[in-house]
Amino acid sequence: xxxxxxxxxxxxxxxxxxxxxxxxxxxxxxxxxxxxxxxxxxxxxxxxxxxxxxxxxxxxxxxxxxxxxxxxxxxxxxxxxxxxxxxxxxxxxxxxxxxxxxxxxxxxxxxxxxxxxxxxxxxxxxxxxxxxxxxxxxxxxxx
Numbered sequence: 001x002x003x004x005x006x007x008x009x010x011x012x013x014x015x016x017x018x019x020x021x022x023x024x025x026x027x028x029x030x031x032x033x034x035x036x037x038x039x040x041x042x043x044x045x046x047x048x049x050x051x052x053x054x055x056x057x058x059x060x061x062x063x064x065x066x067x068x069x070x071x072x073x074x075x076x077x078x079x080x081x082x083x084x085x086x087x088x089x090x091x092x093x094x095x096x097x098x099x100x101x102x103x104x105x106x107x108x109x110x111x112x113x114x115x116x117x118x119x120x121x122x123x124x125x126x127x128x129x130x131x132x133x134x135x136x137x138x139x140x141x142x143x
Contacts, residue, residue, distance in 0.1 A: 030126050030129060032067075033064060033122075034127070034130075036064050036067055038124065039061060041116070043093060044060050044088070044119065045059060045061070045117055046114070047060075047107050048109065050107060051105070051107045051112070053105060055103065057096075057105075058108070058112065059093050059094065059096065062093070062094060098111075
């Protein structure tokens, strides 16, 4: 249930203290997501570059949620009515199963380019969220 919980009230703050905006958890999560997207872009570029290499197997990173699970970050149940989150441990990269060409190559350029476009869109989204959050932070501190 959303609303005010008087038991969680903090004492009023008097004085000054410095707040590092980069130490805020949401920005840390955005940075981790951006790093994961950067690594995925490199893996996908390798697939595209080797589209004509005999025997090349298409690769991809494990999902971001699985990468977070290995980083000892787990979904948090914020309300007893919510379902608990689950994550599965998977290797960092994996071979993508699918059809193979007669030379053993499994890269499908249409699939790879679709993944590249999805990765680029996600990078733009995370960047925009980061910029918006910092803008709100600056407004809140009066800068």
